[in-house]
Amino acid sequence: MSFWKDKLAILQSVIAAMFGVQSQSKYQYDFSGSKFWPFVIAGLFFVLFFVASLLWFVNSVVLTA
Incomplete structure (x- = not known):
């Protein structure tokens, strides 16, 4: 579990940081005991998903216009 x-x-930390609502105490907690790479990997996946969803949305709007 x-x-x-x-x-x-x-x-949760990656999503909060991407939207700029990550608190300083949560930031310090995340990087005091954890390794850096899981956050980098999760951040890259989130950015790729975000860009892909924006591309899909823009293409669907342009095609229907």
Whole structure:
């Protein structure tokens, strides 16, 4: 169960940081005991998903216009 809690905590931290609502205490907690790479990987996946969804949305709007 701890495995999924850790992954969920990383996901929550990445999403909060992407939208600029990450608190300083949460930021310090994340990087005091965790390694850096899980956050980088999760951040890259989030950015790729975000860009792909924007491309899909823009293409669907342009095609219907």
